[in-house]
Amino acid sequence: MKCRHCGAPLRHTFLDLGFAPLSNGYLTAAELARPERYYPLKIMVCCGCWLVQTEDYASANEIFGAGYAYFSSTSAGWLAHAARYADKVIREFHLSRDSMVIEVASNDGYLLKNFVAAGIPCLGIEPTASTAAAAERHGIPVVREFFGERLGKRLADDGKHADLIVGNNVYAHVPDIDDFTRGLKSALKPDGIITLEFPHLMRMIDGSQFDTAYHEHFSYLSLYTVADIFAQAGLRVWDVEPLPTHGGSLRVYGCHAEHARATSPAVAAVLAQEAQHGLQSLAGYLDFQPRANRVKDDLLLFLLEQKRAGKTIAGYGAAAKGNTLLNYAGVKPDLLPFVCDAAAAKQGKFMPGSHIPILPPDALATRTPDYLLILPWNIVGEIRQLNAGLAARGTKFVTAVPKLEIG
Numbered sequence: 001m002k003c004r005h006c007g008a009p010l011r012h013t014f015l016d017l018g019f020a021p022l023s024n025g026y027l028t029a030a031e032l033a034r035p036e037r038y039y040p041l042k043i044m045v046c047c048g049c050w051l052v053q054t055e056d057y058a059s060a061n062e063i064f065g066a067g068y069a070y071f072s073s074t075s076a077g078w079l080a081h082a083a084r085y086a087d088k089v090i091r092e093f094h095l096s097r098d099s100m101v102i103e104v105a106s107n108d109g110y111l112l113k114n115f116v117a118a119g120i121p122c123l124g125i126e127p128t129a130s131t132a133a134a135a136e137r138h139g140i141p142v143v144r145e146f147f148g149e150r151l152g153k154r155l156a157d158d159g160k161h162a163d164l165i166v167g168n169n170v171y172a173h174v175p176d177i178d179d180f181t182r183g184l185k186s187a188l189k190p191d192g193i194i195t196l197e198f199p200h201l202m203r204m205i206d207g208s209q210f211d212t213a214y215h216e217h218f219s220y221l222s223l224y225t226v227a228d229i230f231a232q233a234g235l236r237v238w239d240v241e242p243l244p245t246h247g248g249s250l251r252v253y254g255c256h257a258e259h260a261r262a263t264s265p266a267v268a269a270v271l272a273q274e275a276q277h278g279l280q281s282l283a284g285y286l287d288f289q290p291r292a293n294r295v296k297d298d299l300l301l302f303l304l305e306q307k308r309a310g311k312t313i314a315g316y317g318a319a320a321k322g323n324t325l326l327n328y329a330g331v332k333p334d335l336l337p338f339v340c341d342a343a344a345a346k347q348g349k350f351m352p353g354s355h356i357p358i359l360p361p362d363a364l365a366t367r368t369p370d371y372l373l374i375l376p377w378n379i380v381g382e383i384r385q386l387n388a389g390l391a392a393r394g395t396k397f398v399t400a401v402p403k404l405e406i407g
């Protein structure tokens, strides 16, 4: 296999999690009686451009098919993050009734509804029918397609050049990142700005966040590699902001390469940090597998010990990352009998691979497990607050990443 960006042959494994089903492939009761498809979940690192990328296996259509259940609006913290972002960019970039904001992967309209409320014209791009329909109910026009150079050019031809193109947690999820980036270039006005948010590879490695690896997550990105991808598409990263979201993300600001806008010193600062972490040498990538194995072993040992001791455990948050963790650890309902989740679309279904049932959060109203294993550690504060009643009754909260913590 060759690197999806620079074409160099891929020779080095960053992380090998064996075989796993798609992390968002939640199953109905009827589907439990049928065979389930597993795909290799192996991530390689390119020594030419340091793009960390999944090995090829499944098509995009299969991944984002009808069963895909992620609605951005189910996390209160994420909604607040989106509202703060909208306020900031409207002020800083003087967006008005005459502007055009395009969001790629607009999901259920969690972000663009803030621009609608401010009277700023906007357009969502979202191939997933169920979430696109939710966005349209907020008054957001949605193009129901995958984004890339072809769609970017068509938007430009239709006079829909953007002053601002936003992509939150989509950049790492596109199979052809170069084509996607050329699309951004095509749809951007001469003075336009791009902002993209994605989990920062440096923080993933530092925090042993191997559970953020799944098939839908094609690229694991450093600023170094993103700057290179932008440059090749005729764009330039002119600013960058580290964010606490998703265990540590970057928000990069882009413009046309030839634009007079000055490049912020923050860009050189983050690049230097990445170099210090060894991300421009192979050594920086080779100790990730042992870190992942340590997290997996510690969780499994904890679950086994509690089972032997007759303690009860429940899970909270049927997130994709939870599926990666549980499937790599081989956890089944005997070790974790159920997981609660606030998303109605997941309730009554089963976690892919592990077949652990997903119940609504009020299942915990009548039960007091000894331990609550919080799977989406990135929103642990929010989940602790929601379950303050359980803590008062004596339940202890547990997280597995970056290391096993109980309390």
Ligand SMILES: [Zn+2]
Binding pocket: 003, 004, 005, 006, 007, 008, 046, 047, 048, 049, 050, 051
């Ligand atoms: Zn490469």
